[in-house]
Structure formats: C-alpha cells, structure tokens
Amino acid sequence: MMKHLILISFLFLVTTTFGQDRNIHVRIYQDGDSSFWYNWEMKLRNRLKLDVIQKTSNNWYFRLWIDERLAIDIWETPKGKQLGKITSWTKEITPNGEEPTNRIYYQTSSLDSIQVAKLSTLIQTSQINTIPDENYFPNWQEVFDGSIYTIEHADSKDYYFKTYSSPDEQDAIKEAHIVQNFVDRALEITKAIDVWNDFSETIPFEYYSTGGSINIMRILSPKEQRRFKKERDKYRRENSNK
Numbered sequence: 001m002m003k004h005l006i007l008i009s010f011l012f013l014v015t016t017t018f019g020q021d022r023n024i025h026v027r028i029y030q031d032g033d034s035s036f037w038y039n040w041e042m043k044l045r046n047r048l049k050l051d052v053i054q055k056t057s058n059n060w061y062f063r064l065w066i067d068e069r070l071a072i073d074i075w076e077t078p079k080g081k082q083l084g085k086i087t088s089w090t091k092e093i094t095p096n097g098e099e100p101t102n103r104i105y106y107q108t109s110s111l112d113s114i115q116v117a118k119l120s121t122l123i124q125t126s127q128i129n130t131i132p133d134e135n136y137f138p139n140w141q142e143v144f145d146g147s148i149y150t151i152e153h154a155d156s157k158d159y160y161f162k163t164y165s166s167p168d169e170q171d172a173i174k175e176a177h178i179v180q181n182f183v184d185r186a187l188e189i190t191k192a193i194d195v196w197n198d199f200s201e202t203i204p205f206e207y208y209s210t211g212g213s214i215n216i217m218r219i220l221s222p223k224e225q226r227r228f229k230k231e232r233d234k235y236r237r238e239n240s241n242k
Contacts, residue, residue, distance in 0.1 A: 024054060025160045027133055037150055037163050041065060048087055048106050051075075053152050054159045062123055064186055065150035067211035072190055074111070074119045082120055084111035086190050088199035093207035093215050094232065101232055105208075107199050111190060118189045128182045129153050131175045133162040140176070143169045145213050149183055 026038050045052070050071060053061045061075040068091075074084040089106035111119070123129065128151065134140045146166030153160050167183075170176035187193065200210075206228040207217050220228070 022054060022154060022156075023158045025158060027135060027161070027163075037148070038161050041150060044089075044104075047104055048089055048108075050087065053154045056154060060155045061153065062129075063152040064183070065148075065152075066183065066187070066192070067147055067149075068209065069211040070192055070196060072111075072119070072186055072192065074116055074123070076120075082116050084116040084119060084190075085109065086111060086192060086195055088196050090200075090203055090205070090208045090210065092205040092232075093209055095207065098229075098232070099236060101235055103205070103235065105203055105205065107202070109195065115189050119186060122182065122185055122189065126178060126182045126185075128178065129160070131162070131178060134164050134176075137170075137173055137175070139172055140165075140170055142166075149179065 048071070050063070050073065051061065053063060056075065057078065059076040059078060059080070062073070064072045066072070069089060071087045071089075072084070073087070074082065076082045085108055087106055087108040089104055092101050092103040092105070094100050143166035146169060149164045149167065151160070151162050151164075164176070164179045167173075167176035167180040200216075206220065206225065207215060209215050
C-alpha cells in the first residue's frame with residue numbers, strides 16, 4: 001500500500017459540494033478516480049470509528065495521520081471548546097500460506113487540555129493548513145519505504161485532504177521542512193511514541209504491522225503458536241459470510 005505503487009497520470013484538484021455545504025478538495029486522477037490514500041484512509045476511518053470530517057458540525061476539525069499506525073485529532077465545537085484525541089491501531093499479519101483475517105485492533109484516548117491548547121497553537125503558528133499537497137511541488141521526490149503523513153482539515157466552508165511522503169528527505173523544498181517540523185512537534189506534544197508503546201503491549205495478535213513495511217512477530221512457544229492459530233481459524237469461520 002505504499003505510495004510508490006500508484007501510477008500517477010494527469011493530476012488536478014477537484015472541488016465539489018458535500019455534507020455541510022463544504023467544498024471538498026481531493027486529488028483526482030485522469031480516469032476520475034480519487035487518490036489511493038484518500039480511498040484507503042476513508043475506509044480505515046470507518047473501521048476506527050473516527051469522525052467524518054467532511055460532515056462535521058464543528059467549527060473546524062484537523063486530523064494528522066502518521067504512517068499506518070496513528071491518528072491525532074483536534075477540533076473546536078460550535079460552543080468554542082477545543083478537544084482532541086489520539087488513536088493507535090495495527091492490522092493483523094498472518095503467516096505465509098494462511099488466509100488473511102483482515103483484522104485491525106485500535107485504541108483511542110483523549111488529549112488533555114494542555115496538549116490540545118499546544119496543538120491548536122502549533123497549527124496556527126506553523127501555518128500547516130496553507131501548505132498544498134505534495135503533488136503541487138514538481139521536485140518532490142519519492143523515497144522507497146519512507147514515512148507517509150496525511151493531513152485532513154476543515155472549516156465551515158472547505159475540506160482538504162493532503163499527503164506528504166518523506167518530507168525529511170526533501171532538502172530543496174522549504175514547505176517539506178515545515179511539514180516535518182510540524183509532525184515532530186505534534187508527536188512530542190501528544191507523547192505519541194509513549195502512547196504507541198503502551199498500546200503495543202495490549203495487541204492481541206501473533207503477527208502485526210507497525211506501519212509501512214515493518215511487521216512484528218512475537219516469540220512464542222509451540223503451544224502458544226497453536227493457540228493463536230486456533231483463534232485465527234475460529235475468527236475466519238465466524239466471519240466468513242460477513
């Protein structure tokens with residue numbers, strides 16, 4: 001599911017009206033299909049039970065997707081209160097020759113008021129919302145197995161979906177440095193690494209993804225391996241018709 005697997009043809013920005021009378025700004029290809037990452041993350045959003053930003057009734061909403069394992073949300077309610085949350089997730093990986101389960105596991109926790117205030121200030125001072133999608137920059141280079149960051153943000157009139165691959169490797173693009181600095185600071189404010197590490201201790205899978213091409217395999221006894229396989233087989237049987 002890496003970005004380099006997408007064959008990019010002619011690219012342009014589309015604006016339509018959807019939900020709360022917002023203009024939707026999403027990358028569209030010549031064949032009329034929308035961005036791979038947009039399609040993929042909209043499906044993932046539903047599985048993680050995250051808010052549909054395009055339809056939000058809040059004053060504004062901002063979401064940062066980090067690789068394939070974290071999402072940081074912050075928003076302002078119609079009454080002017082700012083709130084936030086962080087979601088960690090992983091997908092189960094099955095051994096070679098075994099049918100995939102397609103299971104995901106996730107946890108969501110609220111950010112405290114200090115974290116929310118710092119994130120809100122960061123969004124404003126960094127002007128991250130003004131930086132266009134990476135495809136706006138002709139010299140933005142693809143990096144094999146690099147990091148992928150996606151930003152969704154909406155106000156009362158517009159919704160944007162923008163993707164940035166490996167901004168830390170784009171030495172000639174000043175906007176890429178702004179994106180990377182923003183991500184680094186957002187991770188620091190939310191203590192996202194600690195959140196992920198705590199989350200990883202609860203993952204109920206034998207094999208799982210930590211984002212990108214990195215997978216983790218637990219070191220288990222033969223008895224424990226048989227127990228996990230039995231559990232996967234049961235899950236597939238119970239969900240074969242869903």
